Every structure is written in C-alpha cells, then in structure tokens.
Amino acid sequence: MGVGVGVGLHADAVRLVEAWMPPTADGATTRHRFLELLAAQPKATRADNPGAHITASALVVNATLDRVLLCLHGRVRRWLQLGGHCEDGDASVAGAALREAAEESGISGLRLHPEPIDLDVHPVNCRNGASHHFDIRFAAIAPPGAVESISAESHALGWFAPDDLPEPLGTATERLVAPALATARLLTR
Numbered sequence: 001m002g003v004g005v006g007v008g009l010h011a012d013a014v015r016l017v018e019a020w021m022p023p024t025a026d027g028a029t030t031r032h033r034f035l036e037l038l039a040a041q042p043k044a045t046r047a048d049n050p051g052a053h054i055t056a057s058a059l060v061v062n063a064t065l066d067r068v069l070l071c072l073h074g075r076v077r078r079w080l081q082l083g084g085h086c087e088d089g090d091a092s093v094a095g096a097a098l099r100e101a102a103e104e105s106g107i108s109g110l111r112l113h114p115e116p117i118d119l120d121v122h123p124v125n126c127r128n129g130a131s132h133h134f135d136i137r138f139a140a141i142a143p144p145g146a147v148e149s150i151s152a153e154s155h156a157l158g159w160f161a162p163d164d165l166p167e168p169l170g171t172a173t174e175r176l177v178a179p180a181l182a183t184a185r186l187l188t189r
Contacts (some may be wrong), residue, residue: 009090013045053126057101079158081137112139
C-alpha cells in the first residue's frame, strides 16, 4: 500500500469530516453519512474500495476573485469543479484535491485552503461498477495570469462569473460558489 492511502489518509478524512461545521440540516445528515462510512470501512479512502469511497475536489477561483473554473466532465457531461480519487502518494485529502485540481486544470501554483467547504455524496459508475463518491470539497485560488489547459478527463474548461454559470451544471456544484469565493478571500490575506 502506498504512503498516505492507508491509515494516515483515512485518519485525515475522519479529522476533516469531524471538524467540518455543516451549514444546514442536510449538511449534518451528509456529515453523519461520511462518519458512518469511515467508521465501517478503513479502506474508504482507496479508489479500489468496493462500493463507496472518499474523493477530493476543489473549486478554483481566479486571482481577482470574480470567476470560478469549471470543467465539462467527459464522462458525466456536466460542468463540475475539479477533483477525483485519492491516490498512492497523497499525504492528505486536501493534497489529493490540490493534485487533482492541478492535473485537470493544467495550472501550477494553485493555493488550496486546508479545510473543506462542503461534503457531498453522489452516485457514480466507477471502476468497479455502481458506487457512491463521498466527496470532500475544498476551495483553491489560481495565481494571477493563470491559463488553464484541458486534460483528458474534460471536454472543456472555462472561467465563469457566479451569476452566469454554464448548463448543464452538476447537481451540487452551484452551492460551492459562495463558500469558495469567501474562502479564496481568506487565501489572499
């Protein structure tokens, strides 16, 4: 087993989820579902965990704090934040989110806030069939002048104003915009 994907990454996921303050009753229910998964499945941070597993994503905000970067996901065919599975070598869930955001955007120098802005559970067809992704979501800020480049996982990338998001949008993507912008402001201080 690679460094980080075992006990350390699992413990980090537990720490993040326990510390996350849900903004709504639905958020509290989602948080509880995460804690149940993590308690029942010590390998929940592994992509090859049968059934549900932890993923990490980031909504990237531009340096002027007025646009967010979304990808038109190749398989899902919806505009989403950047993210994916934890991998061998990821030292933390936040590190996995930052790695995925950099890989999928082609932008180096992203800065990620270390605490989640959202938790989400959604059904997917994954490597091992039907599953659920338990996604821990973060906010990141791009450096000034950042230029994105499309990865193999996306059909398109684009910067969008919060009041002009593209369609079709992922079901839980829009709710990330306000907390991502607020968190990105913290990264500029």
